[in-house]
Amino acid sequence: MSVTSHDESQASGKAPARAPGLSAKLLLLTVLFVMLAEVLVFAPSVSNFRKQWLMERLGTAQIASLAAEAAPGGQLPTMLRDELLKNAMVKAISVKRANARVLVIEMDMPAEVDATYDLRNASWVTLIADALMVYVSPKDRVVRVIGEPGLNKDEFIDVVMGEETLKAAMIRYGLDILGLSIIISIITAALLYLSLNWLLVKPMTGLTKNIVRFRERPEDPTRIITPSGRRDEIGTAERELSAMQHELSETLTQKSRLAALGLAVSKISHDLRNMLSSAQLLSDRLRTVKDPTVQRLVPKLIASLDRAIRLCAHTLDFGQAHEAPPRRKRFALAPLVAEVGDSLGLPRPGIDWMVTIDAALEIDADRDQLYRVMSNLCRNAVQALESEGDARGEIAVSGRREGSVTIVEVADTGPGLPEKARSHLFEAFQSVARKGGSGLGLAIAAELVQAHGGQIALVNNEGGATFRVSIPDAVVDLEGMRRRRA
Ligand SMILES: Nc1ncnc2c1ncn2[C@@H]1O[C@H](COP(=O)(O)OP(=O)(O)OP(=O)(O)O)[C@@H](O)[C@H]1O
Ligand SMILES: [Mg+2]
Numbered sequence: 001m002s003v004t005s006h007d008e009s010q011a012s013g014k015a016p017a018r019a020p021g022l023s024a025k026l027l028l029l030t031v032l033f034v035m036l037a038e039v040l041v042f043a044p045s046v047s048n049f050r051k052q053w054l055m056e057r058l059g060t061a062q063i064a065s066l067a068a069e070a071a072p073g074g075q076l077p078t079m080l081r082d083e084l085l086k087n088a089m090v091k092a093i094s095v096k097r098a099n100a101r102v103l104v105i106e107m108d109m110p111a112e113v114d115a116t117y118d119l120r121n122a123s124w125v126t127l128i129a130d131a132l133m134v135y136v137s138p139k140d141r142v143v144r145v146i147g148e149p150g151l152n153k154d155e156f157i158d159v160v161m162g163e164e165t166l167k168a169a170m171i172r173y174g175l176d177i178l179g180l181s182i183i184i185s186i187i188t189a190a191l192l193y194l195s196l197n198w199l200l201v202k203p204m205t206g207l208t209k210n211i212v213r214f215r216e217r218p219e220d221p222t223r224i225i226t227p228s229g230r231r232d233e234i235g236t237a238e239r240e241l242s243a244m245q246h247e248l249s250e251t252l253t254q255k256s257r258l259a260a261l262g263l264a265v266s267k268i269s270h271d272l273r274n275m276l277s278s279a280q281l282l283s284d285r286l287r288t289v290k291d292p293t294v295q296r297l298v299p300k301l302i303a304s305l306d307r308a309i310r311l312c313a314h315t316l317d318f319g320q321a322h323e324a325p326p327r328r329k330r331f332a333l334a335p336l337v338a339e340v341g342d343s344l345g346l347p348r349p350g351i352d353w354m355v356t357i358d359a360a361l362e363i364d365a366d367r368d369q370l371y372r373v374m375s376n377l378c379r380n381a382v383q384a385l386e387s388e389g390d391a392r393g394e395i396a397v398s399g400r401r402e403g404s405v406t407i408v409e410v411a412d413t414g415p416g417l418p419e420k421a422r423s424h425l426f427e428a429f430q431s432v433a434r435k436g437g438s439g440l441g442l443a444i445a446a447e448l449v450q451a452h453g454g455q456i457a458l459v460n461n462e463g464g465a466t467f468r469v470s471i472p473d474a475v476v477d478l479e480g481m482r483r484r485r486a
Pocket of ligand 2: 376379380437440441442
C-alpha cells in the first residue's frame with residue numbers, strides 16, 4: 001500500500017476563504033471589551049462630575065447669599081450683586097429656610113427656566129440620565145437647580161443658571177475620559193494580546209503547523225511532534241498528538257510492509273500454481289507405470305500436489321483486494337449442487353451424498369461465486385469425514401426458500417469443528433485446525449456470501465457440522481429500471 005500525500009486544500013475539499021487569524025480576533029475583542037468596560041464606568045462618573053460641579057455652584061451661591069444678608073438693610077448695591085452672581089456663575093439665587101423664602105438675589109432681567117433639577121433626593125438613575133441629557137440638550141438652556149450645600153442646616157438653595165458652562169466642562173471631562181480609555185485599552189489589549197499570544201496562539205500555531213506537515217507524509221517518523229513538556233492543556237494535546245502520530249506512523253509502515261509481502265506472495269503463488277499443475281500432469285502419467293511401489297505412492301503424490309495447487313489458488317483469490325461484485329441472476333439450485341458433488345467425486349466409497357433440493361427451487365445469485373461457496377463447504381465436509389479414518393459418513397445438502405431468502409444447508413456426520421477453528425471461524429488463516437489446510441476456504445466463502453447481502457453460519461456442531469448459507473433475492477430497483485428505459 002502506498003500512502004499518497006495530498007496538499008492541504010485537496011483533503012479538505014475547497015479551501016475556506018482566509019479569515020483573520022486567532023491573534024487578530026483576540027486583539028479586536030480585547031479592545032472592544034475594554035472599551036465596553038470604560039463606557040460602563042463613564043456613565044456613573046460623568047453623573048458624579050455633574051453633581052459635584054452643581055454642588056460647588058450651590059456652595060458659592062450660598063456664600064454669596066450670606067454676603068447679601070450682611071448688607072445693610074438687606075439691600076445690595078447693583079455692582080456688588082452682579083459681581084456675586086457672576087462669581088457663582090448663576091443668574092438668580094434664592095435661599096429657603098423652613099419652607100419660607102428668605103432671600104432672593106437676581107439679575108434685573110429674570111430668565112425663563114427650561115428645566116428644574118432637585119439634587120436633594122434624586123436617585124442615581126435620575127442623576128445618570130440627567131447627566132447624559134446635558135450632552136444632547138439644546139444650546140444655552142437655562143436651568144433651575146435646588147440643593148442643600150450644607151453650610152447652614154435646614155437651609156436649601158435654589159439657583160437659576162445657564163447650562164452652557166456645565167456642558168462645556170462636561171464635554172471636556174468626557175473627552176478626557178475617552179482619551180484615558182483609549183490609552184488604557186491599548187495598554188490592556190497589548191498586554192492581554194502578548195500574554196495570550198505567548199500562552200495560546202503560538203503553541204497552537206506550532207501544533208497546527210506540525211499537523212499539516214505530518215499529514216503530508218505520515219510515514220515519515222521525523223515529522224512526529226516532540227512534546228515541549230508543558231503541563232497545561234496544550235502540553236496534553238502535544239503528548240496525545242505525539243502518541244497518535246507514533247501509532248499511525250507505525251501502523252502505516254507495518255501496512256506497507258504487509259502490502260509488499262502480500263504482493264510477493266501473490267506472485268509466488270501464481271507461478272508456483274502453474275509449476276505444480278505441470279507437475280500434476282506429469283505425475284498423472286505415472287499411474288500407467290505397473291510398479292507396485294509407484295502405484296502405492298502415486299495417489300499420495302497427486303493428493304499433495306492437489307493440495308498445493310489449491311493453496312496457491314486460494315491465496316490468489318484472497319489476495320485480490322476485492323472480489324468482483326456478484327453478477328446475479330436466478331437459476332435452479334439443484335444442478336449447481338450436483339456439479340459440486342461431481343467435482344468432489346461424491347458419492348464416493350464410505351461417503352454418502354444426500355441432496356434434498358426441489359428441482360424448482362431457484363436462487364438469485366452469482367452462479368460462479370455460489371459454486372465456490374458450496375464447493376468450499378462440501379470439500380470441508382469431505383475432509384472432515386476423511387479425517388475420521390475408515391468411518392462411514394454422510395454429507396447432506398438441503399435447500400429451501402423462506403420468503404425472499406434462499407437457504408442452503410450443508411451437514412456432515414463428521415467430528416464437528418474443533419474449538420480452535422470455531423473461535424476464529426471465517427477469518428483468513430486463523431481458523432485452520434486441519435493438517436494441510438490453509439484456513440482460507442471459509443473466509444473466502446463468507447466474503448462471497450456477504451457480497452450478496454447474505455449470511456453464513458455454523459448452525460450445528462453436534463454429531464457433525466452444519467453450515468447454513470442464506471442469500472436474499474436482489475432488491476429489484478423498479479424505479480431505476482423504469483427511468484433507464486425512459
Ligand atoms: N465440516 C467441517 N467439519 C469439521 N471441521 C471443519 C469443517 N469445516 C471446516 N472445518 C475446520 O475449519 C477449519 C477452517 O476451514 P477452511 O475451509 O477455512 O480452511 P481449510 O479447510 O483448513 O483450508 P482451505 O479450505 O483453505 O484449503 C478447517 O481447518 C477445519 O479444521
Ligand atoms: Mg476448506
